[in-house]
Amino acid sequence: MKQLRGGPGTIQDFDAATYTARVKLEEDEDMITDFLPVLSPVVFGNRITGPMKPGTPVFVIFAGDGNDQADRGMIVGGYFTTENTPAAVKDHFVFDFGGSKLDIDEGGTITLTASNFVISGNMTQNGVYTNNGTDVTHHDHGGITPGGAKTDPMQ
Numbered sequence: 001m002k003q004l005r006g007g008p009g010t011i012q013d014f015d016a017a018t019y020t021a022r023v024k025l026e027e028d029e030d031m032i033t034d035f036l037p038v039l040s041p042v043v044f045g046n047r048i049t050g051p052m053k054p055g056t057p058v059f060v061i062f063a064g065d066g067n068d069q070a071d072r073g074m075i076v077g078g079y080f081t082t083e084n085t086p087a088a089v090k091d092h093f094v095f096d097f098g099g100s101k102l103d104i105d106e107g108g109t110i111t112l113t114a115s116n117f118v119i120s121g122n123m124t125q126n127g128v129y130t131n132n133g134t135d136v137t138h139h140d141h142g143g144i145t146p147g148g149a150k151t152d153p154m155q
Contacts, residue, residue, distance in 0.1 A: 006061035006076070009033075014052040021052045021075055023060050036060065038075045050097065057081055 009023035012032055020035035042048045052058070052075070062073040080086045087096035095102040100114040129137045 004061060004063050006059060008079075009058055009060050011052045011054050011056040011058060011078075013054065016049075016051060019049060021058075023058060023075060025060065033060070033073060036073045036075050039077060052078070057084060 007025060007027045009025040011021050012024050013022040013035075015021070015035055018035065019038050019040065021038055022035055023033045025031050025033065038052060040048055056078050058078045059076045060073050061076055064072045078084075087094045087101075089103070089105075091106040093104045101112070103111040103113075105111075127137075128135055
């Protein structure tokens with residue numbers, strides 16, 4: 001009869017190409033599993049993925065007969081600890097990865113933070129566009145001179 005069992009572990013190794021990881025299971029004498037699939041909230045054409053870093057605490061479930069269950073398990077997901085704290089903010093959906101951050105609040109504001117920002121493809125902007133607090137959607141330039149002269153700063 002198949003049994004469902006599970007327990008905590010920590011990521012030891014991650015394979016991004018197959019979205020699988022090896023896990024050390026502390027409650028099973030520190031056994032290290034074979035590569036197990038990592039569950040994702042969206043798959044099959046639409047994908048949400050992210051690397052599982054070594055040391056990440058995860059919960060693993062197994063379905064089997066009690067013999068050699070490591071190859072029939074799956075990683076349900078990671079969880080937060082006192083050493084691995086969330087980037088949670090009330091009423092915000094946050095992706096925080098390696099110094100880049102996407103923050104979507106329930107009021108409709110999206111904040112992107114990154115050291116470099118690349119847009120590939122066309123972009124349409126509707127509404128007021130500000131740069132460092134200056135409205136650049138509608139602005140005037142003074143001191144325009146024909147030729148290669150520079151204009152005065154935006155006003």
